[in-house]
Amino acid sequence: MIDRLEMFIALANERHFGRAAEACGVTQPSLSSAIRQLEDQLGVQLVYRGSRYQGLTPEGQRVLDWARRIVGDVRALRDEMRSVHSGLSGNLRIGVIPTALPMIADLTAPFAQRHPNVQVSILSRTSAEILSGLESLELDAGITYLDNEPLGRVTQTPLYQEFYRFLCTATSPMFQRPSVTWAEVAQESLCLLTADMQNRRIVNRHLAEAGARVQATVESNSTIALIAHVRTGQWASIVPKRLAEIFADAGLHAIPIVQPEAEHLVGLINPRRDPQTPVLSALIDEANRFAARARQV
Known part of the structure; x- marks a missing residue:
């Protein structure tokens, strides 16, 4: 079911069957079949269909909320089990507001030095895109303003x-x-x-x-x-x-x-989850060290 949930999330993110299939590395018929199997398994229609994608049904929107939580937890479990056997590794995708890009290396350079097997991707995003990316699981963490506009359910770590x-x-x-x-x-x-x-x-x-x-x-x-x-x-x-x-x-x-x-306060945000993934826990630890250094300047 996890694979089907991931395809369903991709469809909701891309809003297009072809692009969603490409994002998942499968053919469009395979993705469409997986979505129909998920609908049969859950007993509800998830997607309005016509000649093209027409959006999620109310039930589909509710399933999307559950799918993101379930897939997020499964990814966290995989990360934790991988770290037990081979140490901290994997990918870390950080969305950063453009005005914070000048400082990002002060956070990611020491993080990468401590955890050389983690691949870090730094993506310039608006604050709204960061929140959307965290919700859709396209980002793992973000750096944005903490004290200006609502952030929703995220963990916050002040930086500077x-x-x-x-x-x-x-x-x-x-x-x-x-x-x-x-x-x-x-x-x-x-x-x-x-x-x-x-x-x-x-x-x-x-x-x-x-x-x-x-x-x-x-x-x-x-x-x-x-x-x-x-x-x-x-x-x-x-x-x-x-x-x-x-x-x-x-x-x-x-x-x-x-x-x-x-x-204005700028900080690290990431989805609120207990426990956090090992990679995110390590990033939060690095953010706290960063903040301590910033207070001394």
Whole structure:
């Protein structure tokens, strides 16, 4: 039944029989047959059918919730038994918000050194995509904001506080300032992350609280694209301190933003499960060590 549940989860994730079959490494007729066998086994219709996939029935949605829990527990059991015989190994998929990517190696490098048989995949995702990926079992863990928007049923491990900097070149009249206010930076020509990014929603809120209208003539879902535009001297940006420190060289200047000096907590999240898989338990231990180092800085 586990194989059929995994195919059913893939179908719910892909919303297409062909793509789901490809994701599972089987033919489309084999996947369709497995779904029908699962329906016969459970005695309910799971999928609305027509010439193409038309969604899950109410019973199918309920079975999907159970399937994700069951498959998640079975994977955890397999991981634990594998670790008993061969030590910690397997795959670890981490979704990371773009603004946290500059720090991710500080977490994953020592983790990989301690556990060389674990393959780590780091995927840039929005905060909403991270939550969706954890729910659909496409991600094992995520790094996102902990204190800004609801997270649901996840285990949280705080990592560090995110502060904000006004990033500009010498062409900005504020280049030599020791600090700037949120109201002041709103007067500059800004390039910012797109609205689907939680960092942008945070920036929008702080600008609005300062009575400023958000003006961004360039938007991108890539922090690298923002930096590239700032380097031209035509734009400035509002970026996290850790990102600013990487690029604050001779050409760019990072200025603290005050009134207020806003901060938001970034941390590791993973599905709430007891017990956790050995790989996730090891990652949480590494996250706690990371947080301890961050507090000392």
